Amino acid sequence: MSPNILTVQGVDVRLAGRKILDRVSFNIAPGEFTGLIGSNGAGKTTLFRVILGLQPASAGEVLFGGSTRASPSKLIGFVPQKFLLDPDLPMRARDLVGLGLDAQRLGIPRPSRARRALVEEMLEAVDATRFADTRVGRLSGGEQQRILIAHALIARPRLLLLDEPLANLDLRSAHEVVALLARIAREQQIAVLISAHEINPLLGVMDRIVYLASGRAVSGSADEVVRADVLSKLYGHHVDVLNVHGRVLIVAGAGEDTDLAGHEVAFPDTEIVS
């Protein structure tokens, strides 16, 4: 058996003649924390859809534990992008967590002590007991993320996929969610694959980076990937990687691109340090 929980091998995706993903390959080992970094439109959401089996690849394959036949829906917990729940949904936070247990089954769930205990345990794991009985749509963005993570975790997945979970969060909530995910990966040996357009909130916790630009990917440790030569090759033109007080800035190099006419121009995924 392969030691990797997920293997993405030479995946191509073409949609309406456009190449969205171009020979994307990387591995994820059990319990590993991986950041999928790329600007908007780099292909992050499409890559997630391929992994989830919702988008067929034009070429290449996705393997779970070395097998192509494993069902992604049983192995993966998923938290989708830009997710804000309807504030009037008649559903408590704990109801949504419980739905994570058996939403694919038919009929109305029978309440049981075991079920309640499991939901309670998950709520504690994401530190959400305090607001477990509030309408889930009326929680803050960070609180909703915790509930969605608990919803995904309760079915005991081997891999947790989160699409831009930090996008709508303030800095403190983002930091808390990242710390929570790192703890889950470490303690429960669940691999975490999290997409983000900013690299800095994830720098301290990532075991591996998959850096995506215009459909192509490089992967490795942060030290192997976040380098001027590697990213210049990926972007197809010169970029500089600057370290400022422990934060990384990726900027277009001067003079290389005639359109930029010698100005220092930041890429969309660049941090502006204030």
Added chain:
Amino acid sequence: MSHFLTPVFAPGFFASEAVHIALGVGTLVAIVTGAVGVFTVMRGQAFAGEAFGDIGTTGGSGAFLVGVGPLWGFVIGNLLAAGAMETIGIQRTRGRDLATGIVLGASIGLAALFLYLYTASHSTTGETVTILFGSAFAIASSTFPLIALLSLLALAITITLYRPLLLATVSPEMAAARGIPVRMIGILYLIALALAAALAAITIGSILGTALLVGPAASALRLTKRPLVAMLTAAGIGIGAMWLGIVLAYDSYEWPPSGHGWPISFFVVTLVFILYLASGLPERRHRRRGDSPEQARPALDIVHESQ
């Protein structure tokens, strides 16, 4: 005892077969519309519910024209409409309102023709009023088995699909990631909604049917924060409005202009509306006291951003 109750229940209320049927049908239909309606409101498909009401008008008037019971017209019309809505993309956010609107316009035009042809050949407008505004007192006892069957069918679909439908309503993406066939679930739910709308139409009229589908459900969503409790609450509110509406409509035979009872649908819809307004009171009280953590968001915003 009966003397004591006379001011509430007019003489003959409990002896009348029409009242028995109205109470039986009203109860069944209130349960179905309550359970189905909670999902209609959560999924932001109130407009589709309204559309079924209007399309039911076409089906019902067509049924009169060819000489079969209006319920058959409502059911067949709504199921055809559900197929049409699905074909032109009711489950896509943008396509939804537009597609429904287009089907609706064509359908109401047809209803106008059917009702004209019927009135021209029978020189009576009674059936037109029955189709549009309903009369629970005019339901034939022979229709009751069909009503019960359709009620069970719509209820069975909703209860069987409860869990996957709930997750697909909260987030189609999360549901799809779990291997739930989101589109198939949506189609089956649309069938349950079409049946519930037909049942509401036979009870309180095709034009007013949505009120029973959406009103009690919207009230229930304000009163409870648990999905199953919301379904039961909506059914309870619907039953309350139906029963009180039937009592008042029966009593109204003695109101001016005497000899003609007021329309039962008027009472039911008005009660549903009053209960909807009243259901907003607990939340407003919370908000004024400022002790609710739920106060920051608008009270009614049934639009799903992520569908």
